[in-house]
Amino acid sequence: MNAAEDRLSELMDAATCALDPPIDDILAAGERLGRARKRRRHIAVAAGTAVVVLLAGAGVAVGMGDPDFGGDYDAAGHVNGPSHPAMPIPDPLAPSGTTSPVPSPTSTGPFGFDKLKPGPGETPINATAAVNILRKLVAANWKFGDYKPASRGSLLRVDVDDGRGISQIFVGIAPVGSSSMDPVDCSLQGLGLPRATPSSGAKLGLTGLRPISECYVESNTVTGDTAMLEVIAPSASNVVTYRVIVNRRDGVAVEITAQNGDPGSAATEVTRALPPLNVEQWGFIASSPMWQPYVPVSFAE
């Protein structure tokens, strides 16, 4: 080192020698995060193995290239072009293979709310209304991109930017107990297993095979709502998904999914480290009574 380099070393040393970071807190947090990381890795390995096994089995059962299965597959089972996101919100109007209540084919209510009628000045909720509601529930500086109904007839898919990168948000709404909404039960989101028990002959979806990092259910004793909160981090991707389903006491179930990238793209293609907010905050947003099957006309225009 020359003199200038020596001086810089001294300067750096002098500038940082008196720092007094909270070492105990850092050590505790590091160990806690490390333990979670280790646990996630074990889960991911186990789930990855299960995915391979189930994909092979499902490929035989439903045939490769079935568009309902998430896209076309090559001989190795790789997805060539997914036809819908990895976590689509189920189509409330699609026929169900489960034993849960099925929306009537003659229904006129939005998203399976057949028994409800609009009040004066109300109209069925649509993607525009959903964006307007979401805008009111997040910080004012969030930017919203183009939006549209999410695939397969559900409410909304929109790109948002909270100033730290783009994130994809999906919103779905359905009556509590509807077959179009996953049950609020972590045991039914099991690793390597279909999300809900399908009846004989039902097709498995890719979403039913994804590994789940964390999932828990909590009940709000004041409002009577029950929420399932999931953080999903597939082993083969950097895309992290926060997913919440809230069963409200008024009979409305709301599902919101936030992702830090496009799960259909390459594994490393993420737009930010994590989705915006945290899963609890998304649970709070989903539990807002603003989410209703019918909304003021001004919201939907």
Next chain:
Amino acid sequence: MGDRESTGLLQYQEFATARAGQLFRIAYLMCGDWHEAQDLVQTCLAKLYSSWHRIQKSESVDAYARKALLHTYLSHRRLRRSGEIPIAEFAEGRAPGDNPELRLVLMEALSTLPPRNRAVMVLRYLDDLSVEDVAGLLGTTPAAIKSICNRSLKQLRALLGDDRELLFQD
């Protein structure tokens, strides 16, 4: 927990306790933010913890820790670069005095360097790594590191100006 596991945990804790302070100093000068530095060190320690069994057998744990910290920092920077606001000029009247002020001046000067160059300077001059070691951590050649050091030193000298001339004279 088995004997081997508990021994490994103790070794990890011993290492983390001994090295966390220095890792924090490195992280803090690299990123320039107290809270982000904490995040970086926590993430680095988490990586160490989750791979402890493997790394304690294979390579220098110290080198692994530096590499984990460096890569975590660079990856944070890549994800945050769109929101980063470069500092074009120094605020007036920041004469260096005691350590906090000296630190601020140094941080401002370092913040004008690109993240990779900043990391090189901190590893080279705070952590006292050789040019070869820094090159190894960043997966580049010693010549490239020397070139970064020369350019960055020149830039720092220009930014720190006359007050720091004595510190940076050749």
